[in-house]
Amino acid sequence: MPLQPHLHLIRDVADFPKPGILFKDITPMLQHGPALKAAIDALADLTADLQADLMLGVESRGFLFASALAYATGTGVALVRKPGKLPADKVRVHYGLEYGQDALEIHTDAVKPGQRVLIMDDVLATGGTARAAADLVQQIGGVVVGYAFLIELDFLAGQQRLADAPVRSLLHY
Numbered sequence: 047m048p049l050q051p052h053l054h055l056i057r058d059v060a061d062f063p064k065p066g067i068l069f070k071d072i073t074p075m076l077q078h079g080p081a082l083k084a085a086i087d088a089l090a091d092l093t094a095d096l097q098a099d100l101m102l103g104v105e106s107r108g109f110l111f112a113s114a115l116a117y118a119t120g121t122g123v124a125l126v127r128k129p130g131k132l133p134a135d136k137v138r139v140h141y142g143l144e145y146g147q148d149a150l151e152i153h154t155d156a157v158k159p160g161q162r163v164l165i166m167d168d169v170l171a172t173g174g175t176a177r178a179a180a181d182l183v184q185q186i187g188g189v190v191v192g193y194a195f196l197i198e199l200d201f202l203a204g205q206q207r208l209a210d211a212p213v214r215s216l217l218h219y
């Protein structure tokens with residue numbers, strides 16, 4: 047079943063979390079079994095050629111997609127998290143995002159040297175978050191083979207910051 051009939055389940059919320067931001071709220075789609083399955087199946091198809099052997103989810107909605115894609119492809123999941131959440135040895139990177147400044151962390155043993163990693167999140171906006179996640183992966187010796195998103199906001203040109211590997215997005219706005 048294609049994702050197209052379910053696109054109304056992605057809800058636009060104006061001025062969230064700040065004035066001027068049109069937030070793409072995917073929770074209605076996540077709640078709908080056939081829509082979620084169609085999205086995961088399509089993301090798996092879209093990224094199969096990248097031959098990733100580890101899915102990297104960016105906190106927090108990225109976890110949903112990385113986990114489902116890992117299950118679909120028989121690979122594992124690694125986590126990039128906000129500061130203070132990871133318990134073991136970690137590295138941190140600071141970055142700018144569409145609505146603020148933040149930092150992200152990864153366990154130093156989250157990725158094996160040379161492992162082929164696919165970076166995943168729900169939305170690609172300015173690309174700052176995915177760039178930070180990729181920098182963390184590279185810092186600990188992983189190979190970023192691609193970036194995958196449910197939604198890409200084309201007008202923010204986030205791809206420009208992710209020029210080091212293919213960017214695959216299911217939906218473009």
Ligand code: AMP
Pocket residue numbers: 067068069070071104105106107142143144145167168169170171172173174175176199204
């Ligand atoms: P960016 O770093 O600018 O690419 O922002 C991407 C991160 O912020 C992702 O984790 C998204 O979940 C979230 N995000 C940014 N802009 C939006 C938006 N317009 N709608 C929904 N999520 C967004």
